[in-house]
Amino acid sequence: MGTGGQNSNRAEITLVTGVIGADTHIVGNRILSMALEEAGFKVVALGALTPADEFIKAAIETAADGIMVSSLYGQGELDCRGFRDMCVEAGLQDILLYIGGNLVVGKQDWAEVEARYRDLGFDRAFPNATRTEDVVAVLDEDFAARRQG
Amino acid sequence: MGTGGQNSNRAEITLVTGVIGADTHIVGNRILSMALEEAGFKVVALGALTPADEFIKAAIETAADGIMVSSLYGQGELDCRGFRDMCVEAGLQDILLYIGGNLVVGKQDWAEVEARYRDLGFDRAFPNATRTEDVVAVLDEDFAARRQG
Amino acid sequence: MASDSNHIPLSAAQIPADDFARMRSENLARWPTGAEVDLIEAVAFQKSLPVHKQLGWVMRRAAEEGRCLTQPRGGFGTLKLQLELMQALDRDGMADIVPTTTDSYTRNEQWTQAQTGIEESEREGRSMLNGYPMVNYGPIKTRQLIEAIDKPAIVLSGTAMPRLTVEIGFAAGYSGYLGSGIAYTTSYTKDTSIAEGIRNYQYLDRLAALYLEHGVDLHRRQPGFLTGTNVPPCIAIAVGVLDALLAAGQGVRNYGLELAQTLHLIQDAAAIRVCGELAHEYLAAAGYEDMFLPVTSLHWMGAWPQDDAQCQALVAYGGTLAAVGGAVSVTTKSTHEAYGIPTPQANAEGLRTTRMAVYMARHIRLDDLPEFQTEADLLRRETRAIIDRVLEMGDGDAAIGTVKALEAGALDIPWSPNRHVQSRVMPARDVDGYLRIYDPGNLVFADDVAEVHTERLKKRAEEEGVAYDHNLAVSSVYEISEPLDRLLPFPWGE
Amino acid sequence: MASDSNHIPLSAAQIPADDFARMRSENLARWPTGAEVDLIEAVAFQKSLPVHKQLGWVMRRAAEEGRCLTQPRGGFGTLKLQLELMQALDRDGMADIVPTTTDSYTRNEQWTQAQTGIEESEREGRSMLNGYPMVNYGPIKTRQLIEAIDKPAIVLSGTAMPRLTVEIGFAAGYSGYLGSGIAYTTSYTKDTSIAEGIRNYQYLDRLAALYLEHGVDLHRRQPGFLTGTNVPPCIAIAVGVLDALLAAGQGVRNYGLELAQTLHLIQDAAAIRVCGELAHEYLAAAGYEDMFLPVTSLHWMGAWPQDDAQCQALVAYGGTLAAVGGAVSVTTKSTHEAYGIPTPQANAEGLRTTRMAVYMARHIRLDDLPEFQTEADLLRRETRAIIDRVLEMGDGDAAIGTVKALEAGALDIPWSPNRHVQSRVMPARDVDGYLRIYDPGNLVFADDVAEVHTERLKKRAEEEGVAYDHNLAVSSVYEISEPLDRLLPFPWGE
Numbered sequence A, B: 001m002g003t004g005g006q007n008s009n010r011a012e013i014t015l016v017t018g019v020i021g022a023d024t025h026i027v028g029n030r031i032l033s034m035a036l037e038e039a040g041f042k043v044v045a046l047g048a049l050t051p052a053d054e055f056i057k058a059a060i061e062t063a064a065d066g067i068m069v070s071s072l073y074g075q076g077e078l079d080c081r082g083f084r085d086m087c088v089e090a091g092l093q094d095i096l097l098y099i100g101g102n103l104v105v106g107k108q109d110w111a112e113v114e115a116r117y118r119d120l121g122f123d124r125a126f127p128n129a130t131r132t133e134d135v136v137a138v139l140d141e142d143f144a145a146r147r148q149g
Numbered sequence C, D: 001m002a003s004d005s006n007h008i009p010l011s012a013a014q015i016p017a018d019d020f021a022r023m024r025s026e027n028l029a030r031w032p033t034g035a036e037v038d039l040i041e042a043v044a045f046q047k048s049l050p051v052h053k054q055l056g057w058v059m060r061r062a063a064e065e066g067r068c069l070t071q072p073r074g075g076f077g078t079l080k081l082q083l084e085l086m087q088a089l090d091r092d093g094m095a096d097i098v099p100t101t102t103d104s105y106t107r108n109e110q111w112t113q114a115q116t117g118i119e120e121s122e123r124e125g126r127s128m129l130n131g132y133p134m135v136n137y138g139p140i141k142t143r144q145l146i147e148a149i150d151k152p153a154i155v156l157s158g159t160a161m162p163r164l165t166v167e168i169g170f171a172a173g174y175s176g177y178l179g180s181g182i183a184y185t186t187s188y189t190k191d192t193s194i195a196e197g198i199r200n201y202q203y204l205d206r207l208a209a210l211y212l213e214h215g216v217d218l219h220r221r222q223p224g225f226l227t228g229t230n231v232p233p234c235i236a237i238a239v240g241v242l243d244a245l246l247a248a249g250q251g252v253r254n255y256g257l258e259l260a261q262t263l264h265l266i267q268d269a270a271a272i273r274v275c276g277e278l279a280h281e282y283l284a285a286a287g288y289e290d291m292f293l294p295v296t297s298l299h300w301m302g303a304w305p306q307d308d309a310q311c312q313a314l315v316a317y318g319g320t321l322a323a324v325g326g327a328v329s330v331t332t333k334s335t336h337e338a339y340g341i342p343t344p345q346a347n348a349e350g351l352r353t354t355r356m357a358v359y360m361a362r363h364i365r366l367d368d369l370p371e372f373q374t375e376a377d378l379l380r381r382e383t384r385a386i387i388d389r390v391l392e393m394g395d396g397d398a399a400i401g402t403v404k405a406l407e408a409g410a411l412d413i414p415w416s417p418n419r420h421v422q423s424r425v426m427p428a429r430d431v432d433g434y435l436r437i438y439d440p441g442n443l444v445f446a447d448d449v450a451e452v453h454t455e456r457l458k459k460r461a462e463e464e465g466v467a468y469d470h471n472l473a474v475s476s477v478y479e480i481s482e483p484l485d486r487l488l489p490f491p492w493g494e
């Protein structure tokens, strides 16, 4: 927190946030949204219980640069099937896709979980209890790389 | 408790009790001694920190029928080496030998521990937290078997 | 769904008998197993259970004898797995109350998907659902679960749409049912209107009352955890009392109130005491003199740490807090909480740790401690302010008042996903570890009451050397889940 | 052994400097590593440690800041194993104070056998000794342990014969030492006279005071657990105060008092408070105004249950009780207690569970609770009755008074193995979970005080429907180790 403005580009970056599927766990997502806003990003917060297509619709409408999906209740894998493909179909081939939370049912090996979500087309996956400072730092990195690349 | 007199023979049976070696754990042994006395046995209580040879001396002096050894601090195996042989040498070949407590260092498989103490010449070995009612019941059984046998 | 009742105007009044009969037959027709429900036969089955398997009776006895019962949560996707789980919780866990948590499809009334889930689970031999699909199995098969245990059983189903599940549950022999219109609608839904959630639970409560009219004393219970995240006791109690008024309006008389632990020994004890007191007071004032209103304490409902050892302390303290507070029962969690649904073994361990903690603290009461009394007084004033305002807004009708008050923020829930809730209130932990309110949103408290909150939180900001801003609330969400080296470091090293 | 001091008549007076010098050189000559001890060099080494590795400083800071530090027990048979253990406790366990428990041979001054034990352990690669043979390794090698950790270290050596071990320990850089003449002689020996035990610890305390005279503020500590088995707080505090008087007499000023938990939240809090109070009062009355006398709370010292889940509750409650009581530190156990010496991992877990429990209860104080005050008053009267009688019997000399009082039973220890102790006193738990005295033996209390004990215990016998006899005491020894289905069954089943 309090890092707003460090990266002069943040104000030009729009991020869509929300909790996917039938998942009501809004707390972490709301804290993340607040932190992203404080850090200077433009944030479009869709809230809990958001179907996959609503993320994409919002991303198109707001010409978003990234989508930040939360999933806590264990059914994230089902809810995210085909998510990247849907983005591509909607013309969002380059959009940054992050996901975070309790991404699977129960306690599983994180490296495996991460790989599974990369296969689903996410650029990055984050375990539960990830702190917002760390998310902001990684976003800066990834967007900086894009500007250079 | 309160089972004193149920077995008319108990009054004729003398038991030596004590905690073997450099072991100060007297509580269980004292509770056992009290319970045996209440149950009607004659009890010769040697207390804590009793060397092996003192058990045998006391057993000879009181013409005891059994020796009840306690060991809690983990070094029981060392302290009991050759205990049955010493009894035999002293002319106590038939004396009943029981031992109870935390008989080894740490948590080990009980069946193995029991076997080890049988090899050392004990008629029975008891894990920690054994209740005195159960000890009295087994004593009655074993002495009854002897009278018949 | 609840289309049937949408044309009845919302009120706290009892659903008329003929309307209710019609609503029931429409409801039961929604899935084949509904046809297995026969109220008279179900009443006979409930009455055939020994009293110690009837939660209504057990809760009353526990309250009389001053006991604190233990109850876990737990549900798996097939009858077989659920049966093994319930036996493990009954026997290995020594649970006094055995739960059946339903799966998410069931909660969302997606029984077709639940059916697929059952079939997949049976094929895979492991649970592909996150709970027991009670509607799909129906009451007759589900009775095997009741017969497999020697304790009373309760249905746990976090949803605003409980109508068919409760029909099946009561007919199957469950004697307890958790859920309520205000608590679940505000914490489990986004678009559902509060009115619709209330109506659905009025149906449920009316059904429970129908069993009572037939001589079966079922235990209804309100889920006091709401959003589970630093809900201040005044809000939890206010919602509990309002939900209880709505249940009483339908004829329910055996109604439990839950309270999530704040993890402050004195605040939690005061909350349990004040909750019982005010519930009786408001229910009596509304003309319900004969309510049984036991309080249940809930293990920490916010984020848990990743370290088993830390979790063990949370589990054990959960038992301590419940016992010291004089709760009639405690609902337990396990060391697996931060990761996922616990194994039966971890669940049973959480129960036993809690039970031992309850045993050790069963004699302790803090009611005569001046700090307890100060806190209880504060809490009474906060809670009365909220409830009185809600009832005022509804002209004495709890249902109407609640809808209006939530819309206006005069009743507010922190971290709610529901659009019809302001969710502007921001709780935070204060300098002494009490849960306070950093930003009340549109909640109105007396000036001196509000001042206590501000002053204690400013004191915390000062002591920690941080700004007095909303990050006090955010860090309070994280707090208990933080690793120990952040919570309590050895402070003098290099 | 202690032959040197046998011709000095027993008294609480300070050992004269020339006698002490002679005693020290005789003592150090008993084993080769004694030659490595050079007081001036050792003082320099102690002073070279950063303050956060000096327990004297750390205890004072913790008391000032109102912290409750954690400390485990632990010792293995080789330097390498001990080093790994201490690092694990420091890092994984986050211990604020890192222990070194010595092995039984070292405690019995059987250094030749200890040497064999080291060799066997090194051959086998696992510990064949139940602690660290500090004398055999000597101070220079042992300093590796001090250097391996970033916390202060304390020696734990339950023995009446500590003379050479303490010389090695202080020279090695240990800044804390647990042990005392009355507590250890009455609980760890059978034939050793109380006088001899006292003399040995007068030596130890004189040595600590010598370091202080050279500017090193070591922390001395009294082992308040005694026989660990239901020791009533009045007896524990009385012994603690008497041991403290003896230590002060030798010049010690930084002296901790330990108290084993009774597991009753209010009784333990009252005991910690009264212990601190009376210690200051008696020490000041004897002319020692400048004593630092922090109280340490000890996890349950009696028999533990076999079930891990129950043990977790005991561990966690141990942290709660210490924090609520305002103890300056807490000494922890683990879930392995009923079986054997814990693994480093189990030991570290016990530390973290305790630490989390301390964190959650750090704000709670019960001193204003009327029940606390009643209990504290009772405890003050009980304890004063014992201490006053002891001092009277010694004409003001704590050493002489203690020997006479123990002989006569005017000071008595339950379940003591020592012949010179009457051990007729029989504690038992009462109807409200307080530890009371069923049979006081020859302890004399005011009639109304004695009546409280009898009345509360009769009440328990009545409630349980058992005879009012000594089995109340025996069942109280078992109690906490009982399985849950005996402690708190579901009472209404078949």
Ligand code: B12
Pocket: A022, A023, A024, A025, A026, A027, A028, A029, A031, A032, A067, A068, A069, A070, A071, A072, A073, A074, A075, A098, A099, A100, A101, A102, A103, A104, A105, A106, A107, A126, A127, A128, A129, A130, A131, A132, A135, C101, C104, C130, C131, C158, C187, C188, C225, C226, C227, C228, C229, C301, C302, C303, C304, C305, C336, C337, C338, C339, C340, C341, C342, C415, C416, C417, C477, C478
């Ligand atoms: C609070 C809570 C609830 C509350 C939620 C209130 C609300 N409306 O938000 C209530 C009580 C309502 C609830 C309900 C349920 N819950 Co819940 N809940 C929790 C709990 C205890 C804490 C979650 C939380 O708020 N954490 C605090 C926040 C700050 O952390 P966070 O969510 O992890 O978010 C942070 C990071 O993950 C990251 N992050 C999050 N999203 C994203 C996205 C991106 C892109 C990035 C980069 C980072 C990121 O940043 C955030 C801020 O730092 C967790 C267990 C736990 N963690 O201790 C269980 C838990 C998540 N719940 C669980 C379950 C099963 C449920 C229920 C199904 C339970 C039930 N049977 O009734 C229902 C679900 C209902 C539904 N349809 O969704 C399970 C999930 C199991 C699994 N995944 O295997 C958990 C793990 C508990 C458990 N062990 O069983 N729950």
Ligand code: B12
Pocket: B022, B023, B024, B025, B026, B027, B028, B029, B031, B032, B067, B068, B069, B070, B071, B072, B073, B074, B075, B098, B099, B100, B101, B102, B103, B104, B105, B106, B107, B126, B127, B128, B129, B130, B131, B132, B135, D101, D104, D130, D131, D158, D187, D188, D225, D226, D227, D228, D229, D301, D302, D303, D304, D305, D336, D337, D338, D339, D340, D341, D342, D415, D416, D417, D477, D478
């Ligand atoms: C109280 C206690 C102490 C007290 C003892 C007070 C006293 N003078 O008696 C104090 C604090 C002094 C103490 C010291 C030590 N202790 Co200790 N102590 C315990 C503790 C907590 C309880 C023991 C007890 O009293 N149980 C209650 C009684 C009623 O039960 P019991 O002894 O098992 O006896 C019953 C049965 O076993 C049976 N029984 C007993 N004897 C016999 C004999 C026969 C023939 C039969 C049939 C039955 C029978 O009947 C009894 C009555 O029901 C145990 C751990 C535990 N169990 O929780 C550790 C424990 C026994 N101690 C232990 C240790 C290591 C020590 C020390 C070395 C610690 C130290 N490092 O300082 C010293 C030993 C000093 C010495 N030289 O002996 C270890 C032993 C480890 C092992 N075996 O692997 C234990 C298991 C703790 C641990 N996990 O580390 N201890």
